[in-house]
Amino acid sequence: xxxxxxxxxxxxxxxxxxxxxxxxxxxxxxxxxxxxxxxxxxxxxxxxxxxxxxxxxxxxxxxxxxxxxxxxxxxxxxxxxxxxxxxxxxxxxxxxxxxxxxxxxxxxxxxxxxxxxxxxxxxxxxxxxxxxxxxxxxxxxxxxxxxxxxxxxxxxxxxxxxxxxxxxxxxxxxxxxxxxxxxxxxxxxxxxxxxxxxxxxxxxxxxxxxxxxxxxxxxxxxxxxxxxxxxxxxxxxxxxxxxxxxxxxxxxxxxxxxxxxxxxxxxxxxxxxxxxxxxxxxxxxxxxxxxxxxxxxxxxxxxxxxxxxxxxxxxxxxxxxxxxxxxxxxxxxxxxxxxxxxxxxxxxxxxxxxxxxxxxxxxxxxxxxxxxxxxxxxxxxxxxxxxxxxxxxxxxxxxxxxxxxxxxxxxxxxxxxxxxxxxxxxxxxxxxxxxxxxxxxxxxxxxxxxxxxxxxxxxxxxxxxxxxxxxxxxxxxxxxxxxxxxxxxxxxxxxxxxxxxxxxxxxxxxxxxxxxxxxxxxxxxxxxxxxxxxxxxxxxxxxxxxxxxxxxxxxxxxxxxxxxxxxxxxxxxxxxx
Amino acid sequence: xxxxxxxxxxxxxxxxxxxxxxxxxxxxxxxxxxxxxxxxxxxxxxxxxxxxxxxxxxxxxxxxxxxxxxxxxxxxxxxxxxxxxxxxxxxxxxxxxxxxxxxxxxxxxxxxxxxxxxxxxxxxxxxxxxxxxxxxxxxxxxxxxxxxxxxxxxxxxxxxxxxxxxxxxxxxxxxxxxxxxxxxxxxxxxxxxxxxxxxxxxxxxxxxxxxxxxxxxxxxxxxxxxxxxxxxxxxxxxxxxxxxxxxxxxxxxxxxxxxxxxxxxxxxxxxxxxxxxxxxxxx
Numbered sequence: 028x029x030x031x032x033x034x035x036x037x038x039x040x041x042x043x044x045x046x047x048x049x050x051x052x053x054x055x056x057x058x059x060x061x062x063x064x065x066x067x068x069x070x071x072x073x074x075x076x077x078x079x080x081x082x083x084x085x086x087x088x089x090x091x092x093x094x095x096x097x098x099x100x101x102x103x104x105x106x107x108x109x110x111x112x113x114x115x116x117x118x119x120x121x122x123x124x125x126x127x128x129x130x131x132x133x134x135x136x137x138x139x140x141x142x143x144x145x146x147x148x149x150x151x152x153x154x155x156x157x158x159x160x161x162x163x164x165x166x167x168x169x170x171x172x173x174x175x176x177x178x179x180x181x182x183x184x185x186x187x188x189x190x191x192x193x194x195x196x197x198x199x200x201x202x203x204x205x206x207x208x209x210x211x212x213x214x215x216x217x218x219x220x221x222x223x224x225x226x227x228x229x230x231x232x233x234x235x236x237x238x239x240x241x242x243x244x245x246x247x248x249x250x251x252x253x254x255x256x257x258x259x260x261x262x263x264x265x266x267x268x269x270x271x272x273x274x275x276x277x278x279x280x281x282x283x284x285x286x287x288x289x290x291x292x293x294x295x296x297x298x299x300x301x302x303x304x305x306x307x308x309x310x311x312x313x314x315x316x317x318x319x320x321x322x323x324x325x326x327x328x329x330x331x332x333x334x335x336x337x338x339x340x341x342x343x344x345x346x347x348x349x350x351x352x353x354x355x356x357x358x359x360x361x362x363x364x365x366x367x368x369x370x371x372x373x374x375x376x377x378x379x380x381x382x383x384x385x386x387x388x389x390x391x392x393x394x395x396x397x398x399x400x401x402x403x404x405x406x407x408x409x410x411x412x413x414x415x416x417x418x419x420x421x422x423x424x425x426x427x428x429x430x431x432x433x434x435x436x437x438x439x440x441x442x443x444x445x446x447x448x449x450x451x452x453x454x455x456x457x458x459x460x461x462x463x464x465x466x467x468x469x470x471x472x473x474x475x476x477x478x479x480x481x482x483x484x485x486x487x488x489x490x491x492x493x494x495x496x497x498x499x500x501x502x503x504x505x506x507x508x509x510x511x512x513x514x515x516x517x518x519x520x521x522x523x524x525x526x527x528x529x530x531x532x533x534x535x536x537x538x539x540x541x542x543x544x545x546x547x548x549x550x551x552x553x554x555x556x557x558x559x560x561x562x563x564x565x566x567x568x569x570x571x572x573x574x575x576x577x578x579x580x581x582x583x584x585x586x587x588x589x590x591x592x593x594x595x596x597x598x599x600x601x602x603x604x
Numbered sequence: 605x606x607x608x609x610x611x612x613x614x615x616x617x618x619x620x621x622x623x624x625x626x627x628x629x630x631x632x633x634x635x636x637x638x639x640x641x642x643x644x645x646x647x648x649x650x651x652x653x654x655x656x657x658x659x660x661x662x663x664x665x666x667x668x669x670x671x672x673x674x675x676x677x678x679x680x681x682x683x684x685x686x687x688x689x690x691x692x693x694x695x696x697x698x699x700x701x702x703x704x705x706x707x708x709x710x711x712x713x714x715x716x717x718x719x720x721x722x723x724x725x726x727x728x729x730x731x732x733x734x735x736x737x738x739x740x741x742x743x744x745x746x747x748x749x750x751x752x753x754x755x756x757x758x759x760x761x762x763x764x765x766x767x768x769x770x771x772x773x774x775x776x777x778x779x780x781x782x783x784x785x786x787x788x789x790x791x792x793x794x795x796x797x798x799x800x801x802x803x804x805x806x807x808x809x810x811x812x813x814x815x816x817x818x819x820x821x822x823x824x825x826x827x828x829x830x831x832x833x834x835x836x837x838x839x840x841x842x843x844x845x846x847x848x849x850x851x852x853x854x855x856x857x858x859x860x861x862x863x864x865x866x867x868x869x870x871x872x873x874x875x876x877x878x879x880x881x882x883x884x885x886x887x
Contacts, residue, residue, distance in 0.1 A: 312704075
């Protein structure tokens, strides 16, 4: 059995034993930190898995606590309304978080400090509102006299409900992390660009994870109200948000039960030592710093190596054949007088270029001609200041990358972009899902069993793709280039943009990849637009060539026509590398 | 008339002090790409330095250099021990400086306790300005800040140090190759950022409540200034302070403290949405 498989039942057994061994009062104390543990698990989902750091998670815990407390008071005698209202205490924080997430992430590629500071500011705001709105929240004194959950006693039996909630949150998180959705969330932290070029909406994935974490916080908050019988603005306070971060860090941000263990361990230690040992808080801050600097995986990471010998997870058999998407003629891709300016530098100066029919197209030109910039403009990564880009007559100028990708325009970057810590198998999965995946498929284990015809051909040409358990970061540069090429073509796009696909490869590897591009493109009707400097590759892969110079199309035609063109000879004397 | 003049003076005071408060964060984020989550605690340390100077019976004008010295030294120590190793890992600098903010806060609690402290104004009384009475200390602070910012602006435009800093931002590797000691320059930038926060804290000390958690609000205000103003220029800092300071004083006057805070937050999110680079992004 694997570590995670074994540690779950063991921790559960220990927690079940607590009331019998240590008595109800200790169980009551531990129960409080188990609630915080559920919140910390949500923080870990965002921080450890997706790579976004929520600094104001107490906002959602507090929201759940106020809503839950209010529901318990208001509907004390009508259980028909009580349970839906309690459910609201879980769903409302999730909705708020989802909305904040979309609002922030849509506008802000990357996971910089903006999200963290905005969540912090929001929690500060909620604290002030709770303190000020006496009529609603009871102000400084808080909501008092909250009745217990029907049929439970906060000092004894509620412990089992809290334990049940922790099992539920652990179960939900385990289910999510093992599902295709969990793999996509992890991929976000590894390489956002790559994932959005495959057509996945990063903002939605991040907002979704944030919403799930807020739902867990809301659930814990509502139970907190039932356990404590009082909710004061302290549940929203900045201090709690900070403690959540420390518990998560100590327990292990990448772990499932680590954060809950961290909450119980550090929380119990703190409540016992805070008054007796005046340097405790300083010690804790130093511990946090040490973990950030030297041991990012926390306690969970310290335990893991002890069980390293256990066999790693084997990728599922691929026995579900996915049909390739049908389609008619390729929509025409055209750049019309496209202009891109950065600062005072004019990168594209009225670039006009049309991909009229299927085939292999090469984009050549001296350095600085605007080749990669043309790709970036198409994928919405550079803002276009003039002209337009159309696809089948539709104006797609400025469309974000994932939407362009969903039209059937795939892209491979020059320096191979892959998800370093993930296995080759999961890369292939993500590529197979990139053609479109339903919500049900996102949560189904069956989605790991997909295969298609293109994957079959690729595996035949590149046997290393069969070693699906191998970590992608351990592959050689040549294999990474092939892997990223595979990522971009497996879902059968209409057009694939390849930015120097053979950069850094040996002659043999170049020949192999060139052959693969020709074969896949020809057999599956995928057009390619290839940036290339190496003329041996251009000779092999060009039905049609565009020559770019100073942000404009200088000339176009077949290789012979280009070679005979005096304008081209003047600015660009071709040769092999 | 009197009320509106009073309001205008308050607004001017708000904008100028906000620019001072945000300066340290702007310097460190703009030059080093580090979002210094301990910025507020540096301001708190400055305020506590002023309090310590007063408690020790020292004349109050000593508190400014004392605050700069203390925060600058702590800043240097933090840069050398923690931040320096994380320049290539922005996510970790966020976490590490956040951890440092807890450390500093707990240190302050240990040294001074959790209760409110206050510092007596070095200049007392008030002066009649166009028919209204305005506190002398506020007028002195405003005048001093105007002079300081003007000098800073001149220095930034003219001096070689600023050219080196700008070179380091534009291309750290190239700057190192042409003989600029980027390591020392980075350390210096961090120290200057920390010291300016300390000065801000000491200067504001007579006018605010001093307590261990006071820093967090300064951090957020400064962050809002950066969001609105954009990074890496003096213009951005002042435009941001103008917008945020102006909105804060207007909205607080109109809707009260919480309402003012809500307005600030909404405006910042709006800016993040509409102008993610800020109003003045040019470096």
